[in-house]
Structures are given as C-alpha cells and as structure tokens.
Amino acid sequence: MQSRPRIPEATVARLAVYLRVLTGLVDSGRGTISSGELAAAAGVNPAGLRKDLSHLGPCGTRGVGYEVSTLRDRIAAVLGMETAHACVLVGIGNLGSALAGYGGFGNRGFEFVGLFDASPARVGQRVGDLLVRPMEELDAVVTGTRATIGVIATPAEVAQPVCDRLTAAGVRSILNFAPVALSAPAGVGVRQVDLSVELQVLAFLDKQRGVPGQTTPAALAPAGGMA
Template identity: 80%
Template sequence: MTNPRPRTIPEATVARLAVYLRVLTGLVDGGRSTVSSGELASAAGVNPAGLRKDLSHLGPCGVRGVGYEVRTLRDRIARVLGVERSRACVLVGIGNLGAALADYAGFGTRGFEFVGLFDAAPSRVGQQVGGSVVRPVEELEDVVAETQASIGVITTPAEVAQSVCDRLAAAGVRSILNFAPVTLTAPPGVDVRQVDLSVELQVLAFLGSQRTLPEAVVGGMA
C-alpha cells in the first residue's frame, strides 16, 4: 500500500495564505477571538468566495454563522507555511535595500533569521547591520554549510546576481528571493522568486493613468 501524496497548494494560494497570516496575527495582537469570512477577505484584499476557496486547501476551518476562530486559523496557516519553525537565511548585497531588509525586525517574528550578511565591497565588510556583522562574500559557502541556510536573498547589482545565484545553489540553498533587476536561471530543485520594484511601480503608474483617462477615450480604446 502506497502512502498518499501530500496535498498540493497552488503557488498563488500560498501567497494569499501569507497575507491571511499577517492579517490574523494583527487580529490576535488586537485581542480578537473570531472573524467572519467577509471581514478577513476585506482586510486581505480578496473576495469572500476566493478566501473560502483558499482556506479549503487546509480542510474544515470555520463555523457557519460564527466565522473563524482567529488564533486557531492563524496557527493552522502558520503550520502549513512552515513559519512556526525558524528558517535560516543569507543575504548577499548590503547596499541601501539589502541593509534595510537585514535591519527589518518583522522577519524574525515570522520565522526567518538572517544568519549571514555578505558584500563584496571592503568598505561594507565588518559593518554591523541588524545585529549581524557583514562578512566578505568569499565566506558565503562556508556559512551556508555551517548554518544549513535554506533561503538566499539577492540584493546585488544586476551584473553579478546570476553568479551569486549560482554560488547559492551550489552551496545547497534551495530557495532564492531576487531583488536584482535581472531574470535568474537556477538548476532544477531551486526555486527563485523575482521582486522587481521598478516593474511594480510601472504597473501602478499605468493603473493610475488609466483611472485619469476620460471615459470616452477608454471606451474608444476597447
């Protein structure tokens, strides 16, 4: 008899579960005990039907007429996302963005710990950022091996991001978050998520310009 395959949750749903977790954590901190699907959906920026579909991947959660028990749902999502245990992360590129990420205390409360900060610039090596000392990038592989870091964050210039990605993957890192404005290629078994702030700003600018167009012009473009 074979073991059943683990339930697969779509990537888009996983992203929304992380948002629900953030909202629920705020509700717990505020002393709330229950929340309706409408309230939770509104706070997360989704529609109630979509929320219920997302939560269906977790099994039965709410009670009709009552809603969701806030702490119970938060803990269930946290277990599914794996944030109840600490994840060791390394960050490469301690410029303005990298330093801001390393100094952000919110990652620690969500189960992520930066165990190594790295930069190629001698002027940055030895600086204290977010409670950690910046190391030379030559020590990257050793730190990944020592700490068993599973997540790498890249905030380097675009021209060196691929080489950093290659080194992280070769060292055993299996999840990479890339802020460099370039598409990275990773070997099978290594997940890469791209965060391009300039693209996001361009999308927002486009949406804003669409709202300001006269209705007749928008209709004529259809």
C-alpha cells in the first residue's frame, strides 16, 4: 500500500478548505478553475495555493488551470476522505445537540455513531437519528463501531476525564470544544476549538481596524446604573 505524503499541518488545514470549495464547484457543474480563482474562493494567495498543491504532485495544466473534479478527488484521497469516518460525541448540551443534529458532516465523510452524556435527563433523548447513551456504554460503542474520532462538547471541568475515557476506549483523534487544554497520550491528536477565543480575536481585529459602532460594557448596563 502506497503511503501518503507527509504534509505540514497548516497545509492540511488549507487543503480541507480547498476541498470544500471544490466540492461546491463540482455540485454546481464547474469543469475547470484557475489557481487565481481557487485561491480567491479559499481566501489565500495564488502562490500559497500552488505551494500547497505541490504536495499532491502535478495536478494542473498551464493556461487551463485545474480540472475541478480531478483536483477534488485528489485532495479527498490525500486527506483520507475516500472512506467514512466514525465519530462519537460526548456532551449533549446546546452546542453538542447542534453538532449532532448538523447534517453537513455526513456529506464530508464523517458519521456520528454514538452520542453520550452523563446526565440521566439527557440519556434516552433522540438527536437526529441517534439516541443519547449513558457514559457506561462508551467503550462498547467505540469498540463495536471502530470509531476513531471523538468530539468533546462538555463543560471544562469534565473535559479531561472524558478525554481519558475516549483514548482508553481506542479513540485516536479528538476535537475539543471545551474551553480547556487537554493532555492526551502519545499518538493521539487533539484539535482545540475555543469559540470565545475566536470571538475575542475578531473583536481585537475590529478594534484594530477602527470599526465604528462598538458597544461598551457601560452601554449595556440598565438605566440608573449597574444592578
């Protein structure tokens, strides 16, 4: 079996964006696209795009550009999207429920095969096509479905124990939405998504650009002062 090329993590993230753009173009019937057009649609510069795609080997034609479906399939194969990936999700609060109910993951090759929560009030509820299971069933579901990806959408204080449970069950990749850094065993990949941090970055960039209409905390106080 031919091994996939070793690609920098930052490039992998951009390849995933190119795949999303190209998939939309295939769906719309687009046949070819230039590097400039693809770069603009993905929010990168053309030179950076060409450097990223160089990891895939020759895949474009000078004066013509890229064949959309061929490039889409090439990137999908490199990213391992030729087969579906089984995922489990722990923490069925507002965010977890939204993630579990989102139908777009299936179109990208990801399938939730188990939803879990420690709250008896949530166990047994249906979210999408799945019932929420108790944490006691986590190991059996991961083993039975060969799930390799775990998504954590729990409060911060329980995220590390959940991470430990997932890795002990055999999960080797974790997407963490809890606002806390996780410690995982060697060989386990962890990606952190902290929505509050992303909002803070956007707020800073708005301030740096001098965006008008900012609302100060004092303006949010009720009339007559803070309660």
